[in-house]
Amino acid sequence: MSAAPATRTERMIVAAARELAGKRVCFVGVGLPNIAVNLAQRTVAPELELVYESGVYGARPGRLPLSIGDPTIVTGATAVTSMLELFGYYLQGGRVDVGFLGAAQIDRYGNINTTVIGDYAHPRTRLPGSGGACEIAIDAREVFIVMRQSARSFVERIDFRTSPGNLGGGEAAARLRAEQGWTGHGPSVVVTDLGVWRFGTDGEMVLVSLHPGATLDEVRGATGWAPAIAPDLRPTPEPEPEELRLIREELDPAGLYTR
Amino acid sequence: MSAAPATRTERMIVAAARELAGKRVCFVGVGLPNIAVNLAQRTVAPELELVYESGVYGARPGRLPLSIGDPTIVTGATAVTSMLELFGYYLQGGRVDVGFLGAAQIDRYGNINTTVIGDYAHPRTRLPGSGGACEIAIDAREVFIVMRQSARSFVERIDFRTSPGNLGGGEAAARLRAEQGWTGHGPSVVVTDLGVWRFGTDGEMVLVSLHPGATLDEVRGATGWAPAIAPDLRPTPEPEPEELRLIREELDPAGLYTR
């Protein structure tokens, strides 16, 4: 019965799920965030309500959906509405506590690019674009970012700002958000396959815990700037056997996202 | 089997109903317009779709509703929507051919007051206000007005302009409507208990037919300005026995509106 040790991706999912303890309404993205949110609902956040930008509130997916518009998130949900109402009344209306975002590029202030690599008019790589990300970054009370970390994704300067984070610094961002009446307070945590980052009052991300097996050198090599490290840096707590069992047996038995 | 002769109110309803020949989508007000529209659907306009500002499209009322929010207009309707969609997508979206309005006061240009008699801040009589009338006057492709006529209701100057008609004249009104992108072309007919009025290119109403039994002197006494009379003024055609039967036996058997 001794389980295989946790992979880095599993550590990332478990760490992200634990961040949801006590949260109420969560805007779910597909893929890794979806697994993290479903894990949280089965462990640290049984009261969590799942919102999907496709128009679903209070989803009870019977299987892991491949897309955020899968029929399994509809059947048995509390409410299914038009996207005008979902984005207008639920998200912009300020009813979402946590929004999950992924990123192709992120900078030290949590600003995110999911639009292009290279020049906008003549891109090297055309990425999907905003979708609802730009609105989630502005309207969700706080934003959790989940992504794999590398020197190509953690960059000094993002090629395009799709979703605002702490802009050019914490104070200016807080002032702007207040002035312009944003509901959101911006990014509060970035969970990667190497560790967990939080944001200081200067708006810059700080590594607060390191996954067992990862090293600070590895983190520095996978970060496009000189990263701030918390003086009380700790190892990320190990996943519980039950968390691993849920991921492996219930949430992603095919290992589509977690291997 | 010889029926009682038509009353003036019945003549008004029949004349209004006949105006709907060939029309497709009609925004129904309660009371007299409602009877006229239902009569038209049973006679000259079998294709007529009834829209109620309460959110109903394609109503099939099983009885005459006292209010425009009666449950009988809901059961069996084609669509029932929120008022945001009804006013936004159906009315402002330009999908309504004819809007029916009543009035407490009307001027020669078809401008309508349903707000106050006297000064706005200290009114002699507080009337209901706009409801949807202001939007109907602007957005319905054409507007039919049905009202009883008297020197107190057909006035030189209305106390408050709730719903725009031909403003200060036909040309200026047409220019403004085009410039500001109104869907509506304004009032096209006023049907009263004395006769039927249409609008000339100068935007002023002209009496084009006189109900049998009414006289021109009576019309002049019940009009607060020197009314324009069409050179080819004709008597309003008599109601058909079937029209009277429908009103008396099916649409208003209690005579709530028609006596």
Add this chain to the structure above:
Amino acid sequence: MSGSKVATMRDAIAALVRDGDSVAIEGFTHLISFAAGHEIIRQGRRDLTLIRMTPDLIYDQMVAAGTASGLVFSWLGNPGVGSLHAIRRRTEGDAPTLALEEYSHFGMVGRYTAGAMRLPFFPLRSYFETDLPAANPRIRPIRSPYGDELVYAVPPLNPDVTIVHAQRADAAGNTQIWGLLGCQKEAAFAADRVIVVVEELVDEAVIRADPNRTAIPGVIVDAVVVEPFGAHPSYSQGHYDRDSRFYVEWEAISRDPERLDAWLREWVHDLPDRAAYREKLGPETLARLRPTGSAPSGSVDYGRYG
């Protein structure tokens, strides 16, 4: 999902409606919570700003009972019948004592929508060439950033409390409505506090069986009050008819201040709650208002997936 929000009307009003609040009891003809209005009168709330597209009899009663200092509305009358005389008495003549803030229907809908969406304004093609913007300076012109076109704007409306009657909800406040939907969803999302009053309390599974029917999610609801017949003389589609006879009778009651006071005493102050009102209405009235038959929607299949 979460704990029960079911409360008595007395407790819900006591906890959630305060003197000086702005209160929207919404529902266009359909599903007007007379039960909540009467409890507010009984608890003697004062200085309320009453918000409704169509104030209807309930606000005529609440104004007559002295609960209100202001009214935000778009159509002021007894639909198809006549006037709201208690309100007229406080708004006509030289010294009106009720502050009126007046829009059109689409203007009110736009205000709730802006409130629900946290927009600073809602644009609409209305008010052109009317006296309404002069009468209400909160109706303002706005230029389009495309081609300079002019439309009008109305400001967001965020009631302190919105009260909605509905056919059914679960204990967490997930609420379903059929028939006329009015602007209840917008008014609820725009509000700081929400009370839902229902004909029937149902299991969560009933709601989850038809998620497209859900108008208001429990997450924005503060209290669920179960009050069958709580909308009378308004109605609940499928449960009972609008009591049009009472709307006609109100014309004479409302016209005479003494009769109106007597009516309030008999039907509101002297009754402890809605159950007593229902009993006083009597079985004949309840029977008279029963629908003449059923008209089932039919069932659609959402399908199981996984």
Add this chain to the structure above:
Amino acid sequence: MSGSKVATMRDAIAALVRDGDSVAIEGFTHLISFAAGHEIIRQGRRDLTLIRMTPDLIYDQMVAAGTASGLVFSWLGNPGVGSLHAIRRRTEGDAPTLALEEYSHFGMVGRYTAGAMRLPFFPLRSYFETDLPAANPRIRPIRSPYGDELVYAVPPLNPDVTIVHAQRADAAGNTQIWGLLGCQKEAAFAADRVIVVVEELVDEAVIRADPNRTAIPGVIVDAVVVEPFGAHPSYSQGHYDRDSRFYVEWEAISRDPERLDAWLREWVHDLPDRAAYREKLGPETLARLRPTGSAPSGSVDYGRYG
């Protein structure tokens, strides 16, 4: 009520979609009319501006087939899988040949809504401090007439043609949808012409039994096409599942232009119509996509009145 609008897909596309048109085939994941897209490819339409929040595989196919010169969208990908490589090939590098006009999801929804409501713009709290307004100058700041607050505006979107797949409609085009509603209603009301494609043609009485379920009224519909399984590999809630396996397979097909061409030949050009596509899919695929059970909504009672 009025005459039948039922047509074959071939006739509907021939009559209503013209070279140079802007065309919105909407449906968020759910109810995407692949059947209509394939018929547009077969009929060789050119120079279309394709509009969709999420272009999905259908626009990757239509772009690969040479029907399009522009794309208006908010999220460009194969959801949960990867990229739309045909579109990427025409948008990356030094000489892109497909004009992109890019918004966020709420921006696209706002554009359709402004189009449906004939508003000159729709305001939203988005785009603050992003590079999107610089990338797309049609996203413009606008000041509130109340307190000077700044928000952003998007312009109305009025497609020449909107095509919507739905569970059912009557012959007059009155259309009902359950499950994800996306922005189909807004896209349909915003359009000049509307084609509805349905799983089932039903009697008018079925629609009228549940008027709250109606998404699109017949009065704005030009043609009704009956095409069971017409949304595959997208899905129809209650009828069949999303073919996620095909979405995964598309990644490799789309990546290789020759394979993609072969796929288009085999599954679009060489088939006369959707019936042939259904047959070619075969009973095993249809069986694999059947829901695992039924999940009935239950019926509500509207009541008879008079």
